[in-house]
Amino acid sequence: MSISVVATKYADALFQLAKEKNEVERIQSELQIVKEILRTNNEIITFLKSPRVKKEEKHASLRKAFNNFSPYVLNTLLLLTDRHRADSIIPTIDAFIAMSYDLKGIATAKIESVRTLTEEERAAISSVFAKKMNKTALEIENVVNSDLLGGLKIQIGNRIFDGSLRGKLNGLKRELLG
CATH class of the missing domain: 1.10.520.20 (N-terminal domain of the delta subunit of the F1F0-ATP synthase)
Structure with a gap:
């Protein structure tokens, strides 16, 4: 097993x-x-x-x-x-x-950013993304990743919301090559 x-x-x-x-x-x-x-x-x-x-x-x-x-x-x-x-x-x-x-209606989120998020930023992200996931709140783990260049990459469960500059540049590259 x-x-x-x-x-x-x-x-x-x-x-x-x-x-x-x-x-x-x-x-x-x-x-x-x-x-x-x-x-x-x-x-x-x-x-x-x-x-x-x-x-x-x-x-x-x-x-x-x-x-x-x-x-x-x-x-x-x-x-x-x-x-x-x-x-x-x-x-x-x-x-x-x-x-x-799950019992409490909380989801866990891993957020990658170029710098540590402030409490206000965490609260705003939690509010917006908790609604998207039909949860009452998010338990946020903030990981600093300088490779992103800017923006955020958010993983909640098996869903990823990539709003990072690196992700957008990679998307543009695929679009231009494809």
Whole structure:
């Protein structure tokens, strides 16, 4: 089974439980912390995947690191580790967050720009594009990309809105050559 299929199954189970217990917000915020910790410390996933480390040691480390977290989050981490799915932890978190955002009517957007966007620009973009996507708001990740020359490139889900100068120049080039 692919990592994304596994991640979706675990995330869905955790999400259903979180909804049932009315703890979607808490679990989402805890999972975001777990994700940030794992992304900044690659050794943790390596440790959890290692066949040389005993299951009890992995459990003890996870319990020590995340003892203040929801038992649902901790048990999910333990379960993924026990089933040799440590590679699926971050994709599971991403899938859970996507489900949580969908429940709230929020879409995630990756915006490439030549400079960091101001809060006013983020709010304006969120307002316009949330309506286009039939969502209430956008959760924006701003990536600075000097190759764009100017303008913005916005990705929401599998849709891309390319308003960058580089994109327009490439379009003009295709039009002139084609």
